[in-house]
Amino acid sequence: IMGTETANNEKSVECPRPGHADLTGGMKYNHRDLRNVLERASARETAARVAVGALVRQVLKPFGIEFLSHVKRIGEVEDTADFTAADFFEKVQNSPVGFGDENAAQKAMEYIDKIKSSGESVGGIVETIVKGVPAGLGSYVHYDRKLDANLAFGVMSVQAIKGVEIGMGFGVSEIPGSKVHDEIEYSDDFHRLTNNAGGIEGGMSNGEPIIVKAAMKPIPTLYNPLRTVNIDDKSEHKATVERSDVCAVPACSVVVEAVIAFEIAKAFLDKFSGDCMADVKAYYDVYMNRIKNF
Structure with a gap:
């Protein structure tokens, strides 16, 4: 077989x-x-993208751009902890499943063990927050330079990702516009009172944190395999069993963060191009001073 x-x-x-x-x-x-x-x-291909993500984060670090990721859901278990809490990401780093709530993390681990014992696999949702992105990355003019479009492309290119949301995502379809669109306030600079847009409006970063969620499907290799067909003799069989994990959602959050870092860096350098980092920094400083006085 x-x-x-x-x-x-x-x-x-x-x-x-x-x-x-x-x-x-x-x-x-x-x-x-x-x-x-x-x-x-195989998703082993993403090892190279994680390495690149680590490098581009170093390029963006001097400009105050920070990437934070966590697992929001594993199967039927959701982490409801508030990611704005001061110690949230410290807890995420210490969690075997990338949760910020320790009780939810324990439930998730028990759930994974249950899934494993039944020969199943399980997916989940990961979330990446990018802080410090200046307003104006991307474009409202060119469809292929829209920041949210390129982020969605990068994240969807990760194996097993079947859905991407920016900010409120699909939730915007359920409520009226007054509860969706983020009101604008000015105090030293422009900012939004909420961040339902997830930091992107009109294909451009708006200065608020960029929030991207990705849905990962369960791994296709099951130790209780599904029915399939032998391609040679067309006979019915059970699917091939390859080496596999039961749940790769925490690892997926690392991969998604890396591809988001790459897309943000690409948009950043498209905006602040230069032949060396000193030129990039000079252009960045001029631009930030100009929009501060807009």
Whole structure:
């Protein structure tokens, strides 16, 4: 059922997993061994993007831009702690599941154990908050330079992500405009009284924290596998079982933060371009002084 042995002692894969790239990737590139698809489609690819994210964060750090991420939900367990609390992200760093509420974290771990014992996998929601982004990154003119569009593209490119929300996200469809749009106040500078927009209006950063949520589906490899079909003889089988985790949501939050950092850095350097960091800093200072006196 599982396939024949290959020269490197890996089993060839003829039984695609539902929910993975196996079958469609094999059809697209005419692979008869679906291992050629599943290995390349693996989220191991994101290790390189996490490394790049670490570098671009260092580029943005001198400008006061900070990235904070946490897990908001694992399956049916939600972390309801307030991320604006002073010690929230310290608790997240010390949590095995990336929660800010210790009781919720314990429930999440118990839930994961329950899911594992049943041969299932589980997904969740991760959230990244970017502080210190100046107003004006992105564009309201060019569709391909809209900051929220590029953030959504980057996050959706992460394996297993099936939904992205900026700020209130889908919640904006449920309530009237007066409770959605953020009122503007001036005190030394312009700022919003709320942040339902998640720091982006008209495709541009507005100076408020940028808030991005991403929904990760359960991992397709199940130890109690789903039904599928052998691509060679078309017989019914159980899907191939590969090495896999039960829950990768905490790791996903690290990946999502990295791709968001890359997109923010790209938009930042598009706005404040220069041949060296001194030029970038000079352009940044001039711009920030100008909009402060707008």
